[in-house]
Amino acid sequence: MAGDRFDTVVIGAGPGGYVCAIRAAQLGQTVCVVEREHLGGICLNWGCIPTKAMLRSAEVFHLMHRAKEFGLKAEGIGYDLEAVVKRSRGVAKQLAGGVGHLLRKNKVTVVMGEARLAGKGRVAVKTDKGERTLEAGAIVIATGARARALPGMEPDGDLxxxxxxxxxxxxxxxxxxxxxxxxxxxxxxxxxxxxxxxxxxxxxxxxxxxxxxxxxxxxxxxxxxxxxxxxxxxxxxxxxxxxxxxxxxxxxxxxxxxxxxxxxxxAVGIVGNVEGIGLEEMGIRVERAHIVTDEYCRTGVEGIWAIGDVAGAPWLAHKASHEGVMVAEMIAGRKVHPIKPGSIAGCTYCNPQIASVGWTEKRAREEGHEVRVGRFPFVGNGKAIALGEPEGMVKTVFDAKTGELLGAHMIGAEVTELIQGYVVARTLETTEAELMETVFPHPTLSEMMHEAVLDAYGRVIHF
Known part of the structure; x- marks a missing residue:
């Protein structure tokens, strides 16, 4: 098939790749994204989204068993695993369709097939209709990662x-x-x-x-x-x-x-999808199954960037998306700021939920900081008690000399929604002074974030 010329070609349509493609198109570039399996990548189809749908079913099921605590009656409680899975797959399918719509809306060309770097500014794509060669001034690798398989523990889908x-x-x-x-x-x-x-x-x-x-x-x-x-x-x-x-x-x-x-x-970790895409031939360095990049996601080979899971930790969809935007803007000639891993939150949607950003207390001390640590338990918060969720805590770690918020750590109901407050605080380089002066609404779980700051400075009110 005849070659096609684009300003930017993105390999992979996961949360890093499709976001990069859309932002590049918004900046006036002609863009092509190549995807071998499904739009939205692992996160949307087999990771972040469908797992949250299943966990929501489990959460509701758990709450149904607690009905009596809330003055309610629920009898004959049960579940249909097939229906739980069907709902999860339906949510993933709906959002995958949404990604396709967004790419079309932004006039991004989508090519389904397996991509391989084929020389400077060239990407060869094996499609079901034959091989297609794409040419681009910039190439972004966003091939993601897959589950690591240890010897003797290879998944078989049965046991x-x-x-x-x-x-x-x-x-x-x-x-x-x-x-x-x-x-x-x-x-x-x-x-x-x-x-x-x-x-x-x-x-x-x-x-x-x-x-x-x-x-x-x-x-x-x-x-x-x-x-x-x-x-x-x-x-x-x-x-x-x-x-x-x-x-x-x-x-x-x-x-x-x-x-x-x-x-x-x-569930023993992941490895980057670095095989079969022509990295060695192009002289792109790979270490521990991940592409080596600098803070701007540059691979060291002119005109080629790598973003998301294939470029290493933290292996988070929101990190990949932000990198995609940053790289698209770099390619367009805009001034950008490198991503700071310490300001990227991690969230785990188990019961109870867990969320954190920045350094742990131990890491902060190891880095030579004298620290002030604040804690506040869910049991001291009115909204948590009203929700029937008294188990949990919020912890803050500050630099004792400067008041810099070094880290924040939470466990309990809805903390994955709360953590962003501390993420914004770190991005704005907020100190304890601004956080203590901030008025948090009542009654909310977010009040615990305020109290955990106050506690670090001996001013906690409600515990």
Whole structure:
């Protein structure tokens, strides 16, 4: 097929790629985005969005069992797993269609196929109609990442699942082992636990949710255990598959136990999609299965950028989208500011929810800061009590000398919606003085954010 010329070609239509393409088009560029599977990428189709739809079903189911606490009656409570999954897939399909509409609206050309760098300013695309060559002044690689598979734990869709299998489960697990306690592992553990599975979580390091503040991890462990999960930290796991079951050998805390599970979910991290796209031939560096870039997402090869999960941590959709906008504006000749990883929030949608931004208390001290730490519990907040959600806490970490907000960490109801307040504060380089002078509305959960700041300076009111 004859070649096509564009100002910018984006490889991958996930939350980084499609946003980059739209912003580039808004800036007057001719843009083509190449996607091999589905618009919206993993996040929209098999990650962020469908998991949240399933977790919402689990949350409602959990609340139905608590009806009596709220003066309500609910009898014959049950669920239809197939219907839960159908709703989740419907939500993903609706939003994927929305991405297609946005690309058309912004006059972005979409080519479905497998892309490969084919020399300076050229991208070869293998489509179902043959190979097509695209030419561009700028190329943005946004190929995303996939689940890591460890030897002996390769997902088979039957006994051992990855995230895709867990999103379309062939059955409801009875005894479930989740290997890995990052956001993906804990969210699936929370979902299946809420629906009645007996869940064990095994984490290789010495605490679950290892990227979170230690106090938050400890609080989460206590809450998960209260909800019926079994937690094994500092665990080494080996699996032996049998007929309809998996025998797991778990070494943790100086003890070794053997247990049988009908389902195992492997959630041990991700690796970038760096194979087969011509990186080596173009001289683009790859380390630990991710493309090496500078703070502006430049690969070191003129005219080629890499954004999102393929370019490394933090592996978050909102980070990818923001990088996409930044790169599109750079290509258009606009002045941009590099993204600061420390101002990107992380959110985990388990029960209870977890959210954080910036440094943990331990990291802040390791970086040489003298710190002031504030805490406020959900049990001291009127809105939390009214909601029937008294379990949780908000923690703030400030530089004792300058008042800089170094980090904020939360666990409890709706904290994934609250964290943005602290994200804005960090972006604006707000100190404790401005935060203490801010008037938070009452009654809201956000008042705890105010109180956690006040607590760091000995001024807490309601606890």
């Amino acid at each position: 051992i699942w990855n995230y895709k299998h867990a999103l379309q489960p062939p059955r409801m697990p009875r005894d479930l082992l989740v290997i890995g306690s990052g956001a993906i592992g804990i969210e699936f553990a929370s979902f299946f636990n809420a629906l009645g599975a007996k869940v064990t979580v095994a984490e290789a390091v010495d605490r679950i949710l290892p990227v979170e503040d230690e106090e938050i991890s400890a609080f989460a462990r206590k809450q998960f255990t209260k909800l019926g999960m079994t937690i094994r930290e500092g665990a080494r796991v080996s699996l032996e598959k049998g007929k309809g079951k998996v025998k797991a050998r778990i070494e943790a805390g100086g003890k070794t136990e053997e247990a049988e599970f009908d389902t195992v979910i492997s």
